[in-house]
Amino acid sequence: MMNTLSSNEGLFSRPMWMAIAAFTVLAALLPACNLVFPDGHILHVSAYTVALVGKFMCYALAALALDLVWGYTGILSLGHGVFFALGAYAHGMYLMRAIGQQGQYHSSLPDFMVFLDWKIYPWYWAFTEHFWYCMALVLLVPGVLAFVFGYFAFRSRIKGVYFSIITQAMTYAFMLLFFRNDTGFGGNNGFTDFKTILGYSVTAPATKAVLFLLTLAFLLAALVGARAIVCSRLGRVLQGVRDSEARLMFLGYNPLWFKLFVWTLSAVLCGIAGALYVPQVGIINPSEMSPANSIEMVVWVAVGGRGTLIGPILGAFTVNGLKSWFTAALPELWLFALGLLFIGVTLFMQQGMLGLLKQWRRGKAAGVDKEAA
Amino acid sequence: MSIRMVAGMASAEAGPSYARVKGEGLDTTHGAILYLEDISVSFDGFKALNRLSLDISVGELRCIIGPNGAGKTTMMDVITGKTRPSSGTAWFGQTMNLASMTEAQIAHAGIGRKFQRPTVFEQHTVFENLELAMKMDKRVAPTLFARLNSGQAGKIETILQLIRLHGQEMRLAGLLSHGQKQWLEIGMLLMQEPQLILLDEPVAGMSDAETARTAELLNELRGKHSIMVVEHDMGFVTEIAGQGIVTVLHEGSVLAQGRMSEVQADERVIEVYLGR
Numbered sequence: 001m002m003n004t005l006s007s008n009e010g011l012f013s014r015p016m017w018m019a020i021a022a023f024t025v026l027a028a029l030l031p032a033c034n035l036v037f038p039d040g041h042i043l044h045v046s047a048y049t050v051a052l053v054g055k056f057m058c059y060a061l062a063a064l065a066l067d068l069v070w071g072y073t074g075i076l077s078l079g080h081g082v083f084f085a086l087g088a089y090a091h092g093m094y095l096m097r098a099i100g101q102q103g104q105y106h107s108s109l110p111d112f113m114v115f116l117d118w119k120i121y122p123w124y125w126a127f128t129e130h131f132w133y134c135m136a137l138v139l140l141v142p143g144v145l146a147f148v149f150g151y152f153a154f155r156s157r158i159k160g161v162y163f164s165i166i167t168q169a170m171t172y173a174f175m176l177l178f179f180r181n182d183t184g185f186g187g188n189n190g191f192t193d194f195k196t197i198l199g200y201s202v203t204a205p206a207t208k209a210v211l212f213l214l215t216l217a218f219l220l221a222a223l224v225g226a227r228a229i230v231c232s233r234l235g236r237v238l239q240g241v242r243d244s245e246a247r248l249m250f251l252g253y254n255p256l257w258f259k260l261f262v263w264t265l266s267a268v269l270c271g272i273a274g275a276l277y278v279p280q281v282g283i284i285n286p287s288e289m290s291p292a293n294s295i296e297m298v299v300w301v302a303v304g305g306r307g308t309l310i311g312p313i314l315g316a317f318t319v320n321g322l323k324s325w326f327t328a329a330l331p332e333l334w335l336f337a338l339g340l341l342f343i344g345v346t347l348f349m350q351q352g353m354l355g356l357l358k359q360w361r362r363g364k365a366a367g368v369d370k371e372a373a
Numbered sequence: 374m375s376i377r378m379v380a381g382m383a384s385a386e387a388g389p390s391y392a393r394v395k396g397e398g399l400d401t402t403h404g405a406i407l408y409l410e411d412i413s414v415s416f417d418g419f420k421a422l423n424r425l426s427l428d429i430s431v432g433e434l435r436c437i438i439g440p441n442g443a444g445k446t447t448m449m450d451v452i453t454g455k456t457r458p459s460s461g462t463a464w465f466g467q468t469m470n471l472a473s474m475t476e477a478q479i480a481h482a483g484i485g486r487k488f489q490r491p492t493v494f495e496q497h498t499v500f501e502n503l504e505l506a507m508k509m510d511k512r513v514a515p516t517l518f519a520r521l522n523s524g525q526a527g528k529i530e531t532i533l534q535l536i537r538l539h540g541q542e543m544r545l546a547g548l549l550s551h552g553q554k555q556w557l558e559i560g561m562l563l564m565q566e567p568q569l570i571l572l573d574e575p576v577a578g579m580s581d582a583e584t585a586r587t588a589e590l591l592n593e594l595r596g597k598h599s600i601m602v603v604e605h606d607m608g609f610v611t612e613i614a615g616q617g618i619v620t621v622l623h624e625g626s627v628l629a630q631g632r633m634s635e636v637q638a639d640e641r642v643i644e645v646y647l648g649r
Contacts, residue, residue: 234517236501240494247492251565252480253511261513 011227016310020220027053027216031209047205051280054212056320058277061219063300063312064226065269070298071307072230073262074242076160079167080270081294082174083142087271088284089178090141092191093125094134095202095279099195111193112186122184131198138275139268146267147260154259159245168291175289190285191278202279215276219313222269226309229262238262299338302345305352314353399483399568400467401431406569406599407452412461413625414447421447423625424461429569434595436610436633437603439622440645445603448622449571453486454479465569485567489574491554495547499538499557502546503529506561528564535593536560537586552583556590563598570600576609588612 012020030053033045062084069075096110105114109121127133149170153163181187200207229235240248241255248255278284287293296319304315319341326334349356399406407429414422422444429435439445450456451463454476463471469482480486493502507525509515533539536556541549546557555575562570575591576584584606591613594600604610610619614633621629621642629639636642 229517232517233504233519234513236497236505237516239496240505243494243496244492247494248505249477250480250486251506251511251561252477253516257513258516 011224011231020223024216024220027057028213031205031212035205035209047208050208050212052324054208054215054280055277056317057212057215057219058273058280059297059300059320060313060316061215061222061273061276062270062297063304063316064219064222064309065266065273066297067301067306067309067312068226068229068262068269069266070301071309071312072235072242073238073259075259075263076164076298077167077263077266078164078291078294078298079169079171080266080297081291082171082289083146083267083270084274084277084297085174085178085284085286085288086142086145087138087274088278088288089185089191089274090134090137090271091275091278092194092284093128093137094131095194095197096186096191097125097129098197099193102195103193110186110191112181112189113184116181125184135275138271142267142271142274143264146264150260150263151256154256154263168294171289171294172291175286175291178286178289186285188286190283192283192285194279194282197279202282208280211276211280215280218272218276222272223309223313226269229265230309234258234261296338299342299345301352303341303352305354308352308354311352311354318353399465399469401568403467404430406431406433406466407601408462408464409448409451410462410464412448412451412458412463414444414451414456414458420625422451422458425622425626427620427627429599429601431599432596434591434600434602434613434615434617436614436617436619437601437622438605438607438610438619439628442624443622444625445622446573447625449486449573449601449603452479452571453484483566483568484571485562485565485569486571487555487558487562487573487575489577491551491558493546493549493554493557493561495545497546498543499533499546499549500529500542502557503532503542503560503564506564508564508566532560532563535563536590550583552579552587555579555583555587559590563594568599570594570598572600572602574604574606575602576604576606584609585612 010017030045031050033043034047034050037044062080065083066077066080069077099110101108103111103114105111107114109118113121121128128137153166158166177183178185178190179188185191194202196202197207202208230238237248237253237258240253241258245255274284274288300315300319301312302315303319304313305311319338322337322341323334326337345352351358405428407427409425409427412422412425413420425444425448427448437445437448447456451458452471454471454474458472465471465479465482465484471479474482494505497505504521504525507528509519509525529542530539533542536559538549538553538557538560541553546554549557559572559575572591576587579587588609591600591602592615595613595615595617602610602613611633616632618630619633619636620627621636621639623641623645628645629636629642631639
């Protein structure tokens with residue numbers, strides 16, 4: 001019968017599984033090499049490198065989340081940074097509480113509250129001393145915001161560039177809100193100077209290694225989960241939303257709930273990425289919500305190849321790798337390079353890096369055919 | 374192709390016969406699936422439909438012809454709920470009043486419509502297009518966990534044979550020819566198991582060979598489905614009308630009705646349409 005059906009195949013092709021496995025092993029070796037081999041040993045990996053790759057994996061998770069809505073459902077979000085930052089802030093609240101009285105002012109309140117002359121925690125800081133409560137917030141805050149925002153936007157049939165613009169406005173509004181000192185999230189300094197997480201020092205190499213491996217695990221789980229979704233019938237409905245929403249309605253689907261599902265899921269994944277980011281990088285401030293950051297996420301997806309899931313992960317690594325190199329070597333040129341990259345991708349490789357790879361493989365296959373003939 | 378039977382007669386051929394199965398709530402005990410009675414629609418004083426009365430029997434393949442502006446598309450809009458009639462009643466089966474139902478409710482009740490311009494999902498394969506159209510629970514969670522069972526796969530197989538796209542199920546729909554896209558869309562309509570199928574100019578823009586194959590396809594559907602075809606192409610209508618009834622619309626009401634040969638001989642029809 002029809003055993004060529006996409007749904008009957010495995011989630012990934014064999015070479016793809018091998019590539020994912022190779023990536024996993026290589027990535028997992030990084031913190032191990034950092035811990036096992038002493039400084040100066042040829043196999044030693046610096047703590048800086050581990051932290052950098054850990055950060056890139058958080059970005060990759062956010063890019064993957066964005067690809068679900070943009071690449072597969074055709075909803076271009078220019079405000080995913082807000083979900084990332086809210087996840088980071090939710091985890092950051094716990095980390096701030098965990099500082100205890102070790103802050104500059106040795107108060108039980110975070111330094112920024114002492115500075116504002118606040119005597120008690122505001123009501124919305126209640127229970128944030130509990131780790132699991134904050135983890136629930138990591139999922140709930142971006143999730144609920146996305147659901148409510150998405151419900152009204154999708155129900156009003158706001159689409160395309162109009163939707164993109166209001167997501168941009170949303171992240172900008174949140175940035176302004178979080179910049180205010182009175183909002184109670186540390187103003188423009190945000191949260192930083194973390195000491196411990198669940199009693200372990202956040203700066204200890206072992207803690208960093210665990211956080212790194214957790215990030216890797218979440219990234220892989222999200223990749224496999226997202227792939228399962230896009231390969232399901234629901235995935236094909238999402239692509240139907242992207243290609244012809246009206247047709248889908250004639251077939252009896254209500255696009256509203258499909259869009260809300262994937263939009264909310266994407267926001268939650270982004271929140272998780274932010275929560276993993278904050279202890280590894282050690283700071284979260286409102287600049288993460290600046291519109292430029294959200295646009296940069298879109299660039300990662302575009303560079304890697306949208307609608308491929310793997311592509312955005314590659315894109316996040318490539319663009320951020322370039323960014324790290326540029327900001328160290330030629331800091332004043334980075335924004336030009338980013339702009340050139342985006343223009344280049346838009347003009348010459350609309351399928352992104354993964355598209356190039358596919359083209360190259362097809363070309364090679366064609367070449368083999370020619371030789372055989 | 375050679376089977377020419379009186380519309381409404383039971384088909385001797387085996388195969389799925391959606392129109393004969395009494396759907397939930399659809400009562401066709403009196404043999405008719407659609408009644409339009411005295412339907413009028415006016416747009417700013419212009420009467421697009423003027424006391425139009427028409428009925429379609431179960432399993433009938435009815436061709437509707439008429440010059441431009443005769444009200445053919447408006448009639449389809451009334452049946453599918455897109456346009457509300459200013460007066461008159463439209464009944465689907467014995468019990469459902471189409472005038473009081475929304476577009477979605479009407480589609481759900483079993484009236485499927487194919488628009489002139491084909492709109493298939495170009496980035497999906499032919500198979501996936503049919504799968505998406507299939508009658509099933511179309512809410513989010515059931516869709517996420519849906520697995521294709523053998524009955525459903527068999528049904529897609531049957532439709533693929535019928536619409537002459539067998540062997541092409543893995544092609545992207547965007548790569549099909551215009552005619553093949555039209556067939557795919559008819560196939561998607563059939564996957565939804567509608568009680569009544571409305572086809573708006575199914576051969577518009579098709580090559581002669583494609584038109585001939587579409588006529589074959591509709592002749593195969595005859596008797597198994599209740600179908601209403603609105604068409605300009607007289608050759609095509611002659612091809613599919615057979616001994617069935619052809620309705621000629623003119624200025625929003627029925628001008629003549631009968632077999633193709635009778636209609637073609639009718640002087641009023643010749644005057645307004647055929648003779649031109």
